[in-house]
Amino acid sequence: MVRKARKPLAQEEGGETRELILRVAQQLFMKYGYRSVTTRQLAEACGLTQPALYHHFADKQELYLAMVQEEITKIRVTLERLARRSEDVPAVLKQVAIFLLNRVQYDLGLMLHDVRYELSPDARRVLDEQFHQGFLLPIAQIFATGIRQGYLLDEAHGGISPISFASLFLTLLSRFTTPLREETDLTTHQARQTSAAELVVRLFFSELGNPDKR
Amino acid sequence: MVRKARKPLAQEEGGETRELILRVAQQLFMKYGYRSVTTRQLAEACGLTQPALYHHFADKQELYLAMVQEEITKIRVTLERLARRSEDVPAVLKQVAIFLLNRVQYDLGLMLHDVRYELSPDARRVLDEQFHQGFLLPIAQIFATGIRQGYLLDEAHGGISPISFASLFLTLLSRFTTPLREETDLTTHQARQTSAAELVVRLFFSELGNPDKR
DNA sequence: CCTACCGATCGGTAGG
DNA sequence: CCTACCGATCGGTAGG
Numbered sequence A, B: 001m002v003r004k005a006r007k008p009l010a011q012e013e014g015g016e017t018r019e020l021i022l023r024v025a026q027q028l029f030m031k032y033g034y035r036s037v038t039t040r041q042l043a044e045a046c047g048l049t050q051p052a053l054y055h056h057f058a059d060k061q062e063l064y065l066a067m068v069q070e071e072i073t074k075i076r077v078t079l080e081r082l083a084r085r086s087e088d089v090p091a092v093l094k095q096v097a098i099f100l101l102n103r104v105q106y107d108l109g110l111m112l113h114d115v116r117y118e119l120s121p122d123a124r125r126v127l128d129e130q131f132h133q134g135f136l137l138p139i140a141q142i143f144a145t146g147i148r149q150g151y152l153l154d155e156a157h158g159g160i161s162p163i164s165f166a167s168l169f170l171t172l173l174s175r176f177t178t179p180l181r182e183e184t185d186l187t188t189h190q191a192r193q194t195s196a197a198e199l200v201v202r203l204f205f206s207e208l209g210n211p212d213k214r
Numbered sequence C, D: 001c002c003t004a005c006c007g008a009t010c011g012g013t014a015g016g
Helices: A017-032 A039-046 A050-056 A060-084 A089-103 A108-117 A121-148 A162-177 A189-204 B017-032 B039-046 B050-056 B060-084 B089-103 B108-117 B121-148 B162-177 B189-204
Strands: none
Touching (some): A108 A162, A162 B162, B017 B039, B060 B089, B060 B121, B108 B121
């Protein structure tokens, strides 16, 4: 039997229903995708009726757009802070990896697919740009420092551009924010994420290959 | 004006309407996702009416299942062939990468998401297993040879398991089968894929880091 | 923020 | 493999 929760769990009543909706929308949209999440599911998970959503957002796309924008902006702040103190590049990158693995608990590829195929061209343009500014550029900046300091090869010597490094880095991390096969318990979750972060960083700094073979 | 193509382009009339449907289904499902592709879109792209699909497949899920199974089986054959001749591991892996980049022109992550969240538990079990057997195991076998031959570190010396190597390898390749941002023309497409394949293989064999810094 | 309700579209079926 | 059609569900609106 499914009980309808009309009184939301952690809501101190006021003008913050909008924030509740955005939080719930993130959990559902990011897990199942834009198309698969209905406005009725969203409303019920918030303890509201479906038409009530339209008091806070013009339509489903506006709600999705606001949610993604808020999410990207929050992450951008931290990444830009980490990019500013690029002392030891491998150490900073590991912090970036740990932060993202803990903060991004969803499928980035799914989000980008939704942005590309489920939203209007205008909404897509906005989010593409914000993703570039908020995710790729700060990480690329760290990689640029890593190249300058000699940790990584530049494009003239067989390496790739900072943006390409950042893109590869994000792709690899997404492997661990969304497991390819089955899931395990939550006690070892934290430990797994730290070792995953180390693994990805080590892969970039050439510590998986056998040096005797080079 | 949208003309309905009642006579499919390349169909030599007979019992192969089913094959036409499967081909069209792959293009649409793999690009837009299970939920977003309607049975009417599929039928129209095949030059059929929507109920005609149900003469060949019991329902939408059965159609999707058959399509993915056929696709995985075809790829499995080639990967197993490549895994059998593991002479020079880096060279074989580059061939695997080139093959997959040319053969898999869609978003593997989207497919895995559909398998996980849009299909029945039974269908999911079947496809999870086939993906494991058809994609991961053959590639893991090559990596295992690479570890044995000393190209890569084993788990006891800071490396990871062959399956983990294979999983990372597939994740990285998916970055290039589904571009993170905009698309370019098709003339440079082939060249791009070859250099992408080389890049991914080099990343694993530690040729992106600066050896002087190790 | 609710009740009541709308047109459109979905996957699937009947019957030939 | 077609025409005709079904119940369910979708995003969104009216009106209070």
